Amino acid sequence: MFNELLQFLINALSLGSLYALMALGLAIVYGILRLVNFAYGELVMVGGYTLLVVGAGPWPWLGVAVLGVGMAVLTSLLLERVAFRPVRHASPNTMLITSFAVSALLQNAALLFVSPRPRAVRIPAIFNENFTIGGLLISQINLLTLVVCLALLGLLTLFLKRTLLGMALRAAADDFTMTRLLGVRANGVIATAFAISGCLAGVVSLFWIGRIGSVTPTIGLTPILIAFIATVIGGMESLTGAVVGGYLLGFLTVGLQLLLPQELLDFRQAFIFGIVILMLLFRPQGLIQAGASREKV
Amino acid sequence: MSVNLQRAFPVAALILPLLLLAGGANLLGNQIFERIVTVMFINLTVVLGLQMFIGNSGVSSFVHIGFMGIGAYASILFSMSPQDKALALRSLYEVLKEVQLPFLPSLLIGAGVAALVAAVIGFPLMRLSGAGAVIATFALLVIIHVIFINWEEVTNGPRTIFGITRYTNLWVSAAWGFVFILLAYGFKETGLGLRLRASREDERAAASLGIDIVWVRWVAFVLSAFVVGVGGALYAHFITSFSPLAFYLTQTFLVIAMLIIGGTGSVAGAVVGTVVVTAIFEGLRAAENAINLAQLFPETLAGFTEVCLSIAMILILIYRPAGIMGGQEFRWPRK
Numbered sequence: 001m002f003n004e005l006l007q008f009l010i011n012a013l014s015l016g017s018l019y020a021l022m023a024l025g026l027a028i029v030y031g032i033l034r035l036v037n038f039a040y041g042e043l044v045m046v047g048g049y050t051l052l053v054v055g056a057g058p059w060p061w062l063g064v065a066v067l068g069v070g071m072a073v074l075t076s077l078l079l080e081r082v083a084f085r086p087v088r089h090a091s092p093n094t095m096l097i098t099s100f101a102v103s104a105l106l107q108n109a110a111l112l113f114v115s116p117r118p119r120a121v122r123i124p125a126i127f128n129e130n131f132t133i134g135g136l137l138i139s140q141i142n143l144l145t146l147v148v149c150l151a152l153l154g155l156l157t158l159f160l161k162r163t164l165l166g167m168a169l170r171a172a173a174d175d176f177t178m179t180r181l182l183g184v185r186a187n188g189v190i191a192t193a194f195a196i197s198g199c200l201a202g203v204v205s206l207f208w209i210g211r212i213g214s215v216t217p218t219i220g221l222t223p224i225l226i227a228f229i230a231t232v233i234g235g236m237e238s239l240t241g242a243v244v245g246g247y248l249l250g251f252l253t254v255g256l257q258l259l260l261p262q263e264l265l266d267f268r269q270a271f272i273f274g275i276v277i278l279m280l281l282f283r284p285q286g287l288i289q290a291g292a293s294r295e296k297v
Numbered sequence: 298m299s300v301n302l303q304r305a306f307p308v309a310a311l312i313l314p315l316l317l318l319a320g321g322a323n324l325l326g327n328q329i330f331e332r333i334v335t336v337m338f339i340n341l342t343v344v345l346g347l348q349m350f351i352g353n354s355g356v357s358s359f360v361h362i363g364f365m366g367i368g369a370y371a372s373i374l375f376s377m378s379p380q381d382k383a384l385a386l387r388s389l390y391e392v393l394k395e396v397q398l399p400f401l402p403s404l405l406i407g408a409g410v411a412a413l414v415a416a417v418i419g420f421p422l423m424r425l426s427g428a429g430a431v432i433a434t435f436a437l438l439v440i441i442h443v444i445f446i447n448w449e450e451v452t453n454g455p456r457t458i459f460g461i462t463r464y465t466n467l468w469v470s471a472a473w474g475f476v477f478i479l480l481a482y483g484f485k486e487t488g489l490g491l492r493l494r495a496s497r498e499d500e501r502a503a504a505s506l507g508i509d510i511v512w513v514r515w516v517a518f519v520l521s522a523f524v525v526g527v528g529g530a531l532y533a534h535f536i537t538s539f540s541p542l543a544f545y546l547t548q549t550f551l552v553i554a555m556l557i558i559g560g561t562g563s564v565a566g567a568v569v570g571t572v573v574v575t576a577i578f579e580g581l582r583a584a585e586n587a588i589n590l591a592q593l594f595p596e597t598l599a600g601f602t603e604v605c606l607s608i609a610m611i612l613i614l615i616y617r618p619a620g621i622m623g624g625q626e627f628r629w630p631r632k
Contacts, residue, residue, distance in 0.1 A: 094618045269443045270439075274440065
């Protein structure tokens, strides 16, 4: 019984960490631009296809992984410059639809230039290995996900709390106009947010595709949905909220898997989305409300 | 006389060219062209439904293609013959097995079911706007899709449903298109439509004038779900075999592209967007097919049309965010 509980805890924490990264990447851009970035999922796809293309070469996996993350960051910056900057001052709806169009563009470009079929990606051997401690079966990918995600969360926290750019970023999320009046460059802050978002998407792609083993043009859909749910649960405007939402969703997913009867398991996704809608109705600000997010009239 | 003509002009300027187009397609007798125009009119009903809600309320919605699916599935449950149902829907509930109605009542039931679902989920939903509405409606689209895939009894699961009789033709779809152009334009000009548009411009100012925003949005939501549901029923009885994937992200993208490129703010925008995007789409599709047929590339080309369409959409959003029509109707030219 104790072992089962521990097993559950490790699985849930590992999945939760991954979900937390997905949510954080979406929330960091939303916090500043109020943009629900539909194209965020496609950054995961870009990372995945980089793994596919570069992974076919003779380089060690770690190098390939760095390139994958790098490509996601570059794509994110490029999208900000080409597509989002020109519509930054338009209505939030225009920005949103732009990101929807960018998402469709990237997906179909992958369809056009690669293939609509799933392509197997080289996965390092340690992703598939398991080991046992005291009768506890632990898959290394779960442990690795947990460790890397926690390290990344720690680094990001340090960056946001201790560096000038990080502080400017948090200030901009609170009140962008005020921050600009204090002499912080808007373009720099926004580009930083997109770069972080791309970096998180890149790391997500390593582990997400490590779990699935292949990449398709529509692989970004699930991560973006998860990020939506987690940010709504945790609070759209709070980065802490996004992380909390991600972990909660991880526990919920693994928990429902164990608890729901077989015939309802197919509807699990619908259940989770039902929770989102209830959340939006009864606590639209999410579990954690950011300091200045309450609308002022 | 001239006053009446001026008032009728915005609608006549939309319906007359479309009437000519439909007549031309009919006279030409080219099956492919007639098919394209029919699908265009079906899409037009969906885009008009979407415009009625998004255009007048200013709230984005991604759930409407789900309503299109509900209209499609609910209508075929009543229009199919018991023999066809026995083949296509093996695990259908006993009550529905023997039911068969003519096309029009089935279509209206289908649209009615879509409106009913919208009425139930819409009431709490209409309190949201901005990012909340976007995420909630997107979540609902996914929920509806998951239900389509898993509710085997009425949808045949993720598999294609087949054996539907083709009732929709060029003139049926065109007629519904014209009816909904009139409805969408009329709705805009009713008191409720005006109040809804006021809430789009400034929620707080509208509320302070005593407008019940949740109520006016809800009415528009239910009405638009009905229109989109009719579109779904028309689609089902034209295409005659489809799977839940027909009512998911691809169709959502196409319909939103039509509305955005034309401009959400006016009925003319919805019509112009539908016609323009259909023309671009079919032109590119033809080019894509020609390239594939000539085997210029080792693999078949897929996604080329959508890539061009999304680029067109982004350019429109950057350079003309209110769409081709800029939120205006066609107006009687002043001397």
